[in-house]
Amino acid sequence: MLYFIIGLLSGIISGMGIGGGTILIPALVLFSPLSQQQSQGINLVVFIPAAVSALIIHHKNKNIEYKMTLPIILSGIIGAIGGSLLAVYISPDILKKLFGIFLFAVGLIEFFYKKK
Amino acid sequence: MFKKLLTGIVSGFLNGFFGSGGGTIVVPSLEFIHNLEEHKAHATAILIIFPLSVISTFIYIKNGYIEIVPVLKVAGGSILGSIIGAKVLNKISSKMLRKFFGIVLIIAAIRMVF
Secondary structure: OHHHHHHHHHHHHHHOOOOOHHHHHHHHHHHOOOOHHHHHHHHHHHHHHHHHHHHHHHHHOOOOOOOOHHHHHHHHHHHHHHHHHHHHHOOHHHHHHHHHHHHHHHHHHHHOOOOO | OHHHHHHHHHHHHHHHHHOOOHHHHHHHHHHHHOOOOHHHHHHHHHHHHHHHHHHHHHHHHHOOOOOHHHHHHHHHHHHHHHHHHHHHHHHOOHHHHHHHHHHHHHHHHHHHHO
């Protein structure tokens, strides 16, 4: 039930167009027995079906700029492999602290966010 | 081209290392460096992060970090929650919401570091 409620709350927030993983992962780490890596893994998996349904809608509405994405995706794949291998290699405690620093920065950006 | 490659490698790395957060790099990069409108930047960012998350997921699975039962429970809650969230979106000031959300993240961040 705890997992369902954490999923529900983070889903509500991401449905409003902010957050997503930035709230799901700390909620899991702070309130469930899962490790930092397991919590991050859940966020990665849950994103996949949500992304597919969002992409279908955005494609129909012609909101995706396909032309510019290829170099970003290709270099992104290299980054993703490096980042993931490092994440599964380091200790959960260090990853948790680094995530906390990252989250602090995201929190400040959200707090001071201004529309373009 | 260099900016595109840099955007990719940084967002891919962060997204894999923290299991989230690719969008926090890709969206502003598309919006401010590549001059996409906000809604197009959001949509295009999902296309970019999708393959990166699939690859990262595969590496996490190979190393035994994906637990299937919590995944299903969180996913169920998350799907229901995003429908509710999309419905109440227009009823709350997004500026206030962002400030509140920022404060929640900062508190969680401090708890994680110490």
